[in-house]
Amino acid sequence: MLRNVSVPAVYCPSRCKWIPRKCSVFIWRLGMNKLATMDALKKRNMDNGDGACVLCGDHEETVEHLFTACGVASTIWSVVSRKKDVIQGIVRIGCWCIWKSRNDIKFNNKEVKIEGIVREIKSFGLFWYNARSRGSEISWPEWRSFVNM
Numbered sequence: 185m186l187r188n189v190s191v192p193a194v195y196c197p198s199r200c201k202w203i204p205r206k207c208s209v210f211i212w213r214l215g216m217n218k219l220a221t222m223d224a225l226k227k228r229n230m231d232n233g234d235g236a237c238v239l240c241g242d243h244e245e246t247v248e249h250l251f252t253a254c255g256v257a258s259t260i261w262s263v264v265s266r267k268k269d270v271i272q273g274i275v276r277i278g279c280w281c282i283w284k285s286r287n288d289i290k291f292n293n294k295e296v297k298i299e300g301i302v303r304e305i306k307s308f309g310l311f312w313y314n315a316r317s318r319g320s321e322i323s324w325p326e327w328r329s330f331v332n333m
């Protein structure tokens with residue numbers, strides 16, 4: 185009998201093991217559009233304000249606005265996505281540098297120097313990122329904040 189009951193499709197993101205449960209529950213509520221944003225509070229007559237976004241004050245605060253269109257959120261996402269791109273590149277450059285050092289040890293009788301490999305990862309990373317990032321160069325201090333080595 186229960187097999188005939190249709191269950192509405194809900195947003196259920198895959199679980200990320202290293203974030204706390206409260207954060208996972210928040211993401212689940214966000215996906216279900218069950219956050220107490222200003223538009224949701226207004227619909228329930230729980231707020232008498234103008235419904236403006238608390239972060240920017242420029243638009244009605246909805247889930248979509250707060251986490252995507254809001255100037256504050258979009259600035260944060262651009263910084264975070266840039267870091268993600270940097271981290272992905274650093275891991276690949278790290279593998280390449282380890283492989284290069286392995287070959288230097290095997291074929292050129294060089295010694296293992298971890299500090300040198302780390303220095304190469306940092307310097308190649310910054311050089312290649314700035315050479316290929318098309319107008320969004322990173323300064324050495326900014327790079328060091330991305331790459332905490």
Ligand SMILES: [Zn+2]
Binds near residue numbers: 240242
């Ligand atoms: Zn906003």
